[in-house]
Amino acid sequence: MTTDWLKLDSKHCWHPFTQHGLDSEPLPVVGAQGAWLELADGRRLLDGISSWWACLHGHGHPRLVQAISKQAEKLDHVLFAGCAHEPAARLSAELVELAAPLTSQASPSGSQEPLARAFWSDDGSTAVEVALKAAYQSHLRNGESSRTTFIALEGAYHGDTVGAMSASEPAPFFEELSPFLFHVVRVKPNPEELAEAFQELEGRVAAFICEPLVQGAAGMKMYGSSFLKEAQGLCQKNGAFLIADEVLTGFGRTGTTFACEQAGISPDFLCLSKGLTGGTMPLAATLCTESIFQSFVSNERARAFFHGHTYTANPIGCAVALESLRILREENTPQKLNHIGERIETGLADLRENPLVKDLRRRGGIVALELQSENSGYMAELGNRLRAACQELDSVLLRPLGNVLYAMPPSCTTDDECALIVKAIKQIVVPMA
Numbered sequence: 001m002t003t004d005w006l007k008l009d010s011k012h013c014w015h016p017f018t019q020h021g022l023d024s025e026p027l028p029v030v031g032a033q034g035a036w037l038e039l040a041d042g043r044r045l046l047d048g049i050s051s052w053w054a055c056l057h058g059h060g061h062p063r064l065v066q067a068i069s070k071q072a073e074k075l076d077h078v079l080f081a082g083c084a085h086e087p088a089a090r091l092s093a094e095l096v097e098l099a100a101p102l103t104s105q106a107s108p109s110g111s112q113e114p115l116a117r118a119f120w121s122d123d124g125s126t127a128v129e130v131a132l133k134a135a136y137q138s139h140l141r142n143g144e145s146s147r148t149t150f151i152a153l154e155g156a157y158h159g160d161t162v163g164a165m166s167a168s169e170p171a172p173f174f175e176e177l178s179p180f181l182f183h184v185v186r187v188k189p190n191p192e193e194l195a196e197a198f199q200e201l202e203g204r205v206a207a208f209i210c211e212p213l214v215q216g217a218a219g220m221k222m223y224g225s226s227f228l229k230e231a232q233g234l235c236q237k238n239g240a241f242l243i244a245d246e247v248l249t250g251f252g253r254t255g256t257t258f259a260c261e262q263a264g265i266s267p268d269f270l271c272l273s274k275g276l277t278g279g280t281m282p283l284a285a286t287l288c289t290e291s292i293f294q295s296f297v298s299n300e301r302a303r304a305f306f307h308g309h310t311y312t313a314n315p316i317g318c319a320v321a322l323e324s325l326r327i328l329r330e331e332n333t334p335q336k337l338n339h340i341g342e343r344i345e346t347g348l349a350d351l352r353e354n355p356l357v358k359d360l361r362r363r364g365g366i367v368a369l370e371l372q373s374e375n376s377g378y379m380a381e382l383g384n385r386l387r388a389a390c391q392e393l394d395s396v397l398l399r400p401l402g403n404v405l406y407a408m409p410p411s412c413t414t415d416d417e418c419a420l421i422v423k424a425i426k427q428i429v430v431p432m433a
């Protein structure tokens with residue numbers, strides 16, 4: 001077994017969201033194909049969570065591999081300040097086109113502006129960071145300096161950079177960092193609460209940010225689309241932007257290309273990452289309207305948007321994202337994911353009778369099983385037991401969110417593979433009851 005490098009990992013690597021004093025050794029992954037991860041000891045694990053919700057069509061997809069290698073040969077990287085390249089130009093246009101139905105559906109009268117521009121960054125956190133900064137600064141550019149507050153949802157998770165952490169629920173991850181985070185007003189996904197917040201903060205709200213329909217890290221919490229429709233109306237009425245963080249929900253995860261589609265809303269900012277490249281390369285886009293972009297356009301340099309990362313709009317990432325979008329359209333990935341979700345939900349349905357099961361819920365290809373627990377949430381005691389049980393599985397990779405076990409496999413997952421996921425979840429839950 002070629003695991004000599006694991007010793008190096010253990011000595012030199014610091015893993016994310018990992019308690020090195022508690023968690024068992026990481027899985028030595030040496031390859032991945034389709035829905036499967038291959039381990040150094042020859043075991044194969046079905047990637048039941050799409051490698052942190054990113055792997056969209058399956059690992060090692062030949063068309064994505066080819067897109068990466070073709071682009072790497074032609075143009076690997078170039079700075080995006082003062083330079084342009086075809087993959088970013090085409091991808092920006094394609095994303096704008098993909099998002100266009102949101103506006104025509106949400107606002108047939110034309111009162112809501114379509115998304116027209118893409119700002120590029122590297123991951124979900126930076127996509128959110130860009131939206132928060134640009135939202136506030138766009139108001140500033142328009143002479144509204146009092147709009148210094150953001151409203152977010154309770155339980156939100158928007159990433160690990162300072163702005164994204166501020167917009168996220170402080171507990172359990174970010175409480176200690178509160179001296180460095182800015183104040184954000186939090187509401188439940190309830191129109192009355194949001195309306196009250198807008199009323200109290202009259203003229204001071206820069207934007208309302210939300211994960212539409214599914215709050216991922218909160219434990220795949222799901223809420224109704226009618227709230228989002230009302231939220232859009234409240235944002236418009238109060239002159240605030242609506243930021244939709246579709247880093248998790250984008251590209252078909254909820255059964256439609258974007259979750260906003262089901263809610264009939266068209267945001268002012270749309271944050272995308274994870275599935276954007278099919279889960280192959282780190283890349284993120286923050287789409288916004290033309291008027292937001294124009295608010296930064298001036299003959300004064302100081303009015304520009306001073307933001308940019310070294311790898312902004314990396315050509316390889318953009319090229320593979322273009323190919324991933326082609327696959328999404330040709331194969332109707334949202335529908336495939338929806339079918340997968342249905343299979344898993346149906347397979348798990350008899351667990352609803354299990355005394356340990358509090359809730360079984362689904363949106364598209366995301367299926368979540370919430371278990372009874374004295375304390376719920378990410379730090380739930382039960383979470384440790386679930387995590388240990390998941391690590392014992394010899395066929396499927398699952399990673400609970402506290403007392404919530406969930407599945408969100410890639411779109412190549414077959415019915416038989418769905419059955420394996422169902423079996424693995426039952427293998428964990430049934431003996432625990």
Ligand SMILES: Cc1ncc(COP(=O)(O)O)c(C=O)c1O
Pocket residue numbers: 123124125126128157158159160211216217245246247248249273274
């Ligand atoms: C809704 C949402 N926004 C933002 C992020 C942050 O993305 P990243 O981990 O790529 O920075 C995540 C990550 O899970 C997420 O689920």
